[in-house]
Each structure stands twice: as structure tokens, then as C-alpha cells.
Amino acid sequence: MRIDFTSSQRTSLGVEWELELVDLDTRQLTGASDAILAAISKDGDGEHPKAKHELLQSCIEVITGICQTVAEAKADLAATVDEVATAAAERNVGLMCSGTHPITDWSTQRITDNDRYMQLIERNQWMARQLQIFGVHVHCGIRSPHKAIPIVNALLAYLPHFLALSASSPYWIGSDTGLASYRSKIFEALPTAGLPYQLSGWDEFERYMALLIESHAIDSIREVWWDIRPHPNFGTVELRICDGLPTLDEIGCVAALAQCLVERFDRQIDNGYTLPEPRPWLVRENKWRAARYGLDAEIVIDNSGRLQPVKDAITDLVDDLLPIARKLDCAAELEAIPRLIDRGASYQRQRATAAENAGALEPVVDSLLAEMREGLSL
Template identity: 85%
Template sequence: MRIDFTPSQRTSLGVEWELELVDLDTRQLTGVSNDLLAEISLEGDGEHPKAKHELLQSCVEVITGVCQTVAEARADLAGTVDELAGYAAKQNVGLMCSGTHPITDWASQEVTDTERYHALIERNQWMARQLQIFGVHVHCGIRAPEKAIPIVNALLQYLPHFLSLSASSPYWIGSDTGLASYRSKVFEALPTAGLPYQLSGWDEFERYMEILMASNAIESIREVWWDIRPHPNFGTVELRICDGLPSLDEISCVAALAQCLVERFDRQLDDGYTLPEPRPWLVRENKWRAARYGLDAEIVIDNTGRVQPVKDALYAVVEDLLPIARRLECSDELELIPKLVERGGSYQRQRAAAAENGGRLEPVVDLLLAEMRDGLAL
């Protein structure tokens, strides 16, 4: 099976941001995406190009166009979010983003009425019905299909960096799960989600997709929701590991880290290097540690079992990537990462808000709404 790949001329950037629609009186999720998207689309006399339906009617996905810099992607997202927020306010609805909603029960949510989503529910049943989770996806363009799988494999070394930095889902239906990222564990329940298989190259990727389709495991490669995956139509490597991020400041950090890493790996392949490929057991262990402990995780850094605080690993990779970041015009955004670590991840800020309010979680929702509206001012 041949899978055509649309190469990018450089390490371009695209971001997808899954936003929660929140009733401002109850702080619960509210399923008004149909009305909201219909209203915003009517203004443009057709479907909105950058605001889309998602699985649940309490979510709208905002997407960028193809951007060259992190600043361009940030401005693109901000424009669409501002437009959406204006329409939402008329319905007493607020926008926020976190890996999970702190209090809403997934069983109360309506599924968006499309053939694709109904098929997803029919096949996966409660595993799919429980997907009241929200993430940020970063696409980075690469210059040739044969680079895609080596770059996916090499990025697995940095999976705990992205997950610990973005972890924002400590709560599930009103309870503290004890994890920094419960979302990452919920999503793994789907048979084609979670960690990617470490394939040998594009040929093996094509064969694997052909087998999945022939066996009716999937209908299209869009149904392979790996934490990091190639996206042939866009000509990108897509990082899907991140929890939902409350603010544009945090999205800028993650996008800069992704773009710099992919640019480095792409150029190393041009120079004839063989990219590093961590052992599967190490990748799985580090994902668990990041999901459980977030920025307090100690990650395994080699096959002998040596560990390093993920905070130190983040500081080191920022320093290492700064020359590339300057070339990509995202050094300011990359250098926000240490400031975010010092400020505390979203899961930490959420728990602090709950502790300050006697364990009540409605103030956590208020915090997330405010961070979306006002940013973090890192």
C-alpha cells in the first residue's frame, strides 16, 4: 500500500487546540458547539476554516493555518479564539482548556452527530464515550517521507518532557486521581492510541497501515491516534502527547520545543546521522512517570537505569536548542520553559487553587477560565 506524503520545504508549524465550552453559572461543560459554530460560520457565509467540531458537543477545536514561526501560530490561534469567545459570551459560555474537566461527568455529554463519531462509539463503546479529554497537537513539517519514522522514533526520548510540561488533568469527575495527567491514561484505552510502534522506516509504516485496514482495525490512517505520528497529508510529524494547555503562553513553549527538535533531527538526517531510538521499555516507563508525577518526575535517561529530574532535563534541552531556536525565530518562546517550570505546571496550579478553597473544584474551573482569558504573563 502506497501512502503519499506531502513534504514541507522547511520545518513549518501548525497547532490544534481543543477548547472546553463551560456554562459560566454552573462551571460544567455545556454542549453548545452546534449552535456556536453555526453562528460563527454564518458570519463568514460557510463553515469556519479554523473552528471545528470535535467528538463531544462541549468542545470546539481551533486550528492554525500553515505557519513558519511560533509567533505566527500564536497570533493565528489568538485571532480565532477571540472571535469564538465573543460568540460564546452571548450564550453565557466561557472557553478554557485542560486535559480533563475537573467536575463534569462524561456520561452527561452528547456526542457530535456525524457518521465518523458514531462509528467511533460503536466500535469502542465506553472506551470512546469516556473521551471527555482535551489536548494540544503540534504539527512540524519535514522535508521527505523517509525522515518521518526516524524522527518519530527519536522524539520518543522527549515524550516525558512534553507530557510533564503540559500535564493539566489531575481531576476526573470531581476526584483527584493522584496523577498529573489522567488524560494520557484515558486515551490509551483506545486500541490504536498511545505509544507508537517503533517501526524501521516508511516502507514498514505503509505495510502496517495496510494490515490494519485489511483486517478492519481501521478505515483510514486518521484512526491511528499515536502520541507521536506521521501525518502524510500535511507532510508533518504530529505530537499528540500534550494535555490541553490553558494559555497561549504554554502553547508557545510547547510549539517552540517541538519545532526546534524536529528541525534538529531533520538536519541531522541530511548530514547522514542515524537518529537515536530509545528502548520501548524506557519510553513506556518515562511516559508513566511523567503522567504520574509531572514536573516532579525523575526520568530514566539510559539503558542502565540512570535517572534525572525532568526539570533538569528540560533546562538542559532548552540550553541545547537555543542556537536552532534563534534560527527559527522562537528563542523567546523556548526560553519561557524554565519560567513555566518555576511558575508550576497546570496540574500544580489547579491543586493549589483547590487547596486554597477547601477542596472545592469550582474555583479550579474559574482559574482555568481566567488563564485562558488573561494568559500567564510568564
């Protein structure tokens, strides 16, 4: 099976932001996507170039075009979110983004009327029905399909960095799960989601995709939802590990980190280097630690079991990538990462709000709505 790859000329950038639609009276998720998308579409048919339906009618995904810088991607997102927010406000609906909604029960949510989503539910049943989860996906362009798998494999060492920074799903249907990112564990329930297989190269990727299709495990490669995956149509490596983020500044942080890492790996391949590939046990263990402990995790940094606080690993990485960030014009966004760590990731801020309100979670929803509103200015 041949899979064509639309190579990029440089490490371009694209971002997808899954927005929760919230009834401002009840603070519950509400199925308003059809009405909002119809309102902002050119012909009232619900088709918008940068705002899309998602599995649940209580979600709208906002996407950028092909961007060259993080600042461009943030501005692109802000313009579309402004359209969505205006139409939502007219229906008493607010926007927020977190890995999970703190209080809404997934069983109350309506599925979007779309053949692809209906097939997903039919195949996976409750595992798919429970996907009341929201994320941020970052696409980074690469210059050759033969670089895709080595870069995916090398990026696996940085999964805990991205997950700890973005973790925003401590609550599930009104209860504290004890995890920083419950979303990441829910998504793993799907048979083709979670950690990618560490393949040897593009040829093996093509053979594996062919096997999945021939065995009816999937209908197309779009149904392989790995935490990091090649996206052949876009010519990118796509990082899907991040929980939903409530502000543009936080999106800028993870986008800058992703773009700089991919650019570094792309250059290293050009210079004849063989990219490092972490052991599968280490990748799995570190993902769990980041999901459980977030920014308080200690991650395994080598095969002898040596540990390092993930906060230190992230700040060391920021310092290491700054020369690349300056060339990519995203140094300001990369340098904002230590300030985000000092402020606290979203899961930490959510728990602090709950503690200030005797454990009530409605104020957590209010705080996430406020962060979205206040964080949209550039």
C-alpha cells in the same frame, strides 16, 4: 499500500487547540458547539476554516494555518479564539483548556452528530464515550517521508518532557486521580492510541497501515491516534502527547520545543547521522512517570537505568536547542520554559487553587477560565 506524503520545504508549524465550552452559571461543560460554530461561520452552516467540531458538543477545536514561526501560530490561534469567545459569551459560555474537566461527568455529554464520531462510539463503546479529554497537537513540517519514522522514533525520548510541561488533568469527575495527567491514561484505552510502534521506516509504516485496514482494525489512517505520528496529508510529524494548555504562552513553549527538536533531527539526517532510538521499555516507563508525577518525575535516561529529574532534563534541552531556536525565531518562547517550570504546570496550579478553597473544584474551573481570558493577549 502506497501512502503519499506532502513534503514540507522547511520545518513549518501548525497547532490544534481543543477548547472546553463551560456554562458560566454551573461551571459544567455544556453542548454549545453547534450554536457557536453556526454563529461564526460565513453562511451560518457551522463551517469555519479554523474552528471545528470535536467528538463532544462541549468542545471546539481551533486550528492554525501553515505557520513559519511560533509567534505566527500564536497570533493565528488568538484571532480565531477571539471569534469563538465572542459568540460563546453571548450564550453565557466561557472557554478554558485543560486535559480533563475537573467536575463534569462524561456520561452527561452529547456526541456531535457526525458519521465518523458515531462509528468511533460504535466500535469502541465506553472507551470512546469516556473521551471527555482535551489536548494540544503540534505539527512540524518535514522535507521527506523517509525522515518521518526516524524522527518519530527519536522524539519518543522526549515524551516525558512534553507531558510533564503540559500536564493539566489531575481531576476526573470531582476526584483527584493522584496523577498529573489522567488524560494520557484515558486515551490509551483506545486500541490505536498511545505509544507508537517503533517501525523501521516508511515502507514498514505503509505495510502496517495496510494490514490495519485489511483486517478492519481501522477504516483509514486517520484512526491511528498515536502520541507521535506521521501526518502524510499535511507532510508533518504530529505530537499529540500534550494535555490541554490554558494559555497561549504555554502553547508557545511546547510548540517551540517541538519545532526545534524536529529541525535538529531533520538536519542530522541530512548530515548522515542515524537518529537515536530509545528502547520501548524506557519510553513506556518514562511516559508513566511523567503522567504520574509531572514535573516532579525522575526519568530514566539510559539503558543502565540512570535517572535525572525531568526538570533538569528539560532545562538542559532548552540550553542545547537555543542556537536552533534563534534561527527559527522562537528563542523567546523556548527561553520561557524555565519560567513556566518555576510557576508550575497547570496540574500544580489547579491543585494549589483547590487547596486554597478547602478542596472545592468549582474555583479550579474559575481559575482555568480566567487563565484563558488573561492569556489570550499577545
